[in-house]
Amino acid sequence: MTNTQQLDSLQDCSHKNHNDCLVISFGGYSTKGDKSENQDAFALKMADGIDLEIKGHAAVIADGLSSANCAAQASQMSVCHFIEEYLATPETWSVKKSAAKVISSLNKWLYSRQLIADEKGLSEQWFSTFSAIVLKGDRGYVFHVGDCQIVKINDDGYQALTKDHATVSGTLTRALGADSHIEVDYKTTSLAPQDILMLSCDGVHHFVKPKQIKQILKENSNLEQASKVICQLASEQGSQDNLTCLLINVEQLPQQAFSQLVFTRLQQVIPPALRPGSKLDHFEIIDVLHQTSRSHVYLARDLLVKKLVVIKAPSVNFTDDNDYLSSFIREGWIGDKLTHPAIMKIYPRLATSKFLYHVCEYIEGQTLSAWIRDNPNPSLIKVRDILEQLIKALRVLQRQDIIHCDIKGDNFIIDSDGRIKLIDFGSCFAGAIMDNTVGLASDKFSFNQGTLNFSAPELFYGQANNHQSELYSLAVLVYQMLTNRLPYKEINQLDDAPKHFALWRYHPIKTFRKDLPNYLDRVLSKALAANPTNRFEHYSEFIAEFNIKDKNQLNVQGNLPLLERDPVKFWQGMSGVLFFILLSVLFFK
Structure with a gap:
């Protein structure tokens, strides 16, 4: 008995030369072995055209836990759900985000089956191990829970890409459906032509040695036949479990410079x-x-x-x-x-x-930069309203796994009713695009995105743009709206940037706007912290702090030491005191 889902291994590379596609071939085999029921499942979904570049090929294996009375259903549900839902995630999402969301959803669904059964006085356990690999560009993205295994076999040897989640005695410590939350191992691996990837259940890889598998692959060019031989050998060498093996051969990697x-x-x-x-x-x-x-x-x-x-x-x-x-x-x-x-x-x-x-x-209005020039001293209420709209736009990007990389006033339009729209995506990167290592040099993060004075300090030191660096740029824009100035010394070229985080000197907003409440400097200085570890992590934190309206909170801010409320005024006062002391010493001499 086999428990296999296969698709045609010939791919449609559309108008492109065949050599420009990620080309694979595969074969798999599954049998109940010495057991009465096959509780294993596997599937492989091949993509073509733009779907191949955005989503890649996806392969998955699952082994239902024999101690669970719905083991077979759990494994079948796991492979089917993952394949279908992974391909249905937004095209802009990275492989990691897409797979993580799907696996989390799958785990919660399996776990909920037990809770529903408990409420009805029934007994159901939907537990399964789970291992998947997505092949995209020149990389494999591995996701793993339990004791199935994914290995890469080539001339360099036999490399296990997963580790069993089990005790020495063989008791599983992790499985889908066992808890409301699941920890998933994740890693990536480079791909090369003629790499063989093998997905197998514990009933196979615990009983067949790597040398034997490599020998079988040499003797059997047909991957389905090779999978069957490997499973049969596992049975001959003592396995009494279900037997499942899926083999994937990487025939060609994308060669073309463009997607x-x-x-x-x-x-x-x-x-x-x-x-x-x-x-x-x-x-x-x-x-x-x-x-x-x-x-x-x-x-x-x-x-x-x-x-x-x-x-x-x-x-x-x-x-x-x-x-x-x-x-x-x-x-x-x-x-x-x-x-x-x-x-x-x-x-x-x-x-x-x-x-x-x-x-x-077509949007009728003016850029936010022009609005700032026309409104040099806007009310705090107006800036709050604009900030909330800006965050709504940036959250849309965040949900789509897109990083804008160039947040500034020129890239937003404000209409006569005060409504804001993001109008430029020229520097944006989507997770799905960033997955690909085969592509243009500009598809990799380098410091050629964004506007220097709006770029987060960590970008000057080689770190990649992320949503926290986006928050920094947003805070620069808010600071500029309130003061028509920059929070740090102007940077005209890369060499002008301070050499490390400690050298960035924030200009208190009260220096330019005495009419603004004291707490704003605390909020903005945190949003604009040079070191990202000292910065707000989320837009929600920033807007919550910015929108402080409770009088008690304002009083707390007002009772802060002068050094924190108005550093400039503190040091001016301290200089005056020191000067007076110096004069006194000189006079009494």
Whole structure:
């Protein structure tokens, strides 16, 4: 009896050369062995086209615990649920985030089966081990709970990628469904052509030696046959358990420098500089809104649906700059995935167009930078309102596993009603894109994103952008709204940045706005802490502290030492005292 889910191993690489795909072949086998029921399950889902680059191939094995009376159902549910739900996660999510969310949900569902049965006076245990690997780009992403095993076999040897969660006596210490929360082992491994990945249950890998497995692979080029031989050998060597083995051969890694999405759109032509009255596909150019050496932005009318839109196109100066063009294409892909009132919409592109450009939502208003110049001393109430809107927009990105990397006033528009919209995604990175190590150099974090004076200090020291560094940039923007100044000394080039965290000197906001409450400096100095370990971790913490309205809280802030409330005034006073003491000493001499 087999318990196997297989799909065609031939992949559709669309228009691309076959060598540009991550190509695998596989074969698996499962049998009940000496037991009356097969409580193992395995599955492999192959992807193609853009799904291959965004989600990758996914393989999973599960072994229901024999002590549980719903073991077979638990293992089957585990593999089916993981495969289906992993592929259904947002396209922007990284492999790690997608898999972690799905496994957590799966564990809670299995655990809830027992609770529901208990309420009905029944006895059900839905326990299963679980091991999965996602193959994407040139890496494998491993997720593991229990005592199944994933190994990588190649000329360098036999490398176990997982460790059993079991005591010396063999008692499992971790399994899906055993508790409301589950700790999942996670690691990544590099892939190379001709690597063999083997997923097996404990009834197999505890009874077959690595040397025997390598010999079987040499003698059997058919992976399904090899899987069957390995399971049979385990039985011959004393295994009385269910027997399951899945073998995956990495035949080819992606070789092309660009993703399929980028490759496709690079075939399009950059439109020439356009003038009012010109037409681009079914759009009529009304006005030139912005024109630089990098890009052209136009107000246009969509002649099909009779509405105003904004057309953004790269400059022809960048026809041969694939790094810039891939960033431009990525911006359109990310914008197409985001739908929220606080975020400008980038509409799906016209599939038949031969031109490279974005069609964006038209928003009437001014940039937040222009608003700051026009409102040099805004009320705290107004800034609170804007901050809350900014956080709503950034939380949308956070939920989609997107890091903006360039939060500043120029990238937001505020309309006449005070509503805020995020309008630029040119520096954004999505987790799904960052998974890929095969790609452009610009797809890796380096200090070429963002605006220096809004960049978190840790970025100057080689750390990667994350949502806490985004919070820092947001706090700089809030500080700027309140004072029209920067919280630290201006940085005009990388070498101007202080050499370590201790050298960053925060300028108290009360220096510029005496009318603002004292507690704001405590809040902003924490949000703007140079060392991220001293900073707020979450937007919710920042906004809660910023929105202090309770009089008792305000009094507590007002009763703080002068050094904390107004450092400048403290040191000015201290200097005066020291000067007076010095004069007294000189006089009495």
